Amino acid sequence: MKARVTVTLKNGVLDPQGKAIEGSLGSLGFEGVExxxxxxxxxxELADRSEAQAKxxxxxMCEQLLANTVIENYSIELL
Amino acid sequence: MKARVTVTLKNGVLDPQGKAIEGSLGSLGFEGVExxxxxxxxxxELADRSEAQAKxxxxxMCEQLLANTVIENYSIELL
Structure with missing residues (x-):
């Protein structure tokens, strides 16, 4: 079975990489990027198991490795 | 308006980082990660515009900066 985990920075955590991308988009002429x-x-890709077990x-996995829960949120989506 | 862009490696492109994570999960005792x-x-976060214009x-932005379209796919989702 397949699953997708999305890990994003929590609100309030600085994201210098995001800021750099924002600046680059501005330099490229894209307007209105806020x-x-x-x-x-x-x-x-996981070996088959029940949905509840997979979740x-x-x-x-997220708590132990995939996300730093001090500064990141994660969401799990079974596909 | 908000949008989410997801950039993933194309099939067949090696992903050493993914392989490393897979190994780490195995070391942590997670089984059946294939x-x-x-x-x-x-x-x-974009200034307001029509959906078609936003897309x-x-x-x-993806073609010029956010994705390397030689090795990556991208998908756009308006939220």
Missing amino acids: GIRQGKVFDL ADIEA | GIRQGKVFDL ADIEA
Whole structure:
């Protein structure tokens, strides 16, 4: 089964990379870009298991490795 | 208006970072992880414009800066 985990910075956490991208878009002539925040996405391929089990497993992976929960939020989507 | 751009590696492009994460999950005791690919996500905040205009603008941003279209795919989602 497939799943997608999206990890984004929490509100209030500075995102210098996002700011740099915003600046670059401005230099390229794109107008009206009011903010950009960059995050990460993980596409997982898991051996078959129940949906509930998959969610629990992926949540544990996020807590332990995929996300830094001090500064990042994560969301899990089973595909 | 808000939009989310998801950039992922094309099939067949090696993803050493994903492989490393897969190995780490194995070391942590997670079983049945058959593959992980890492990508990027950009959360954009744009000044108001029509949906069609927003899509066109974001597509141009992807082609010029946000994605390397030689090795990456991108998808655009208006929120």
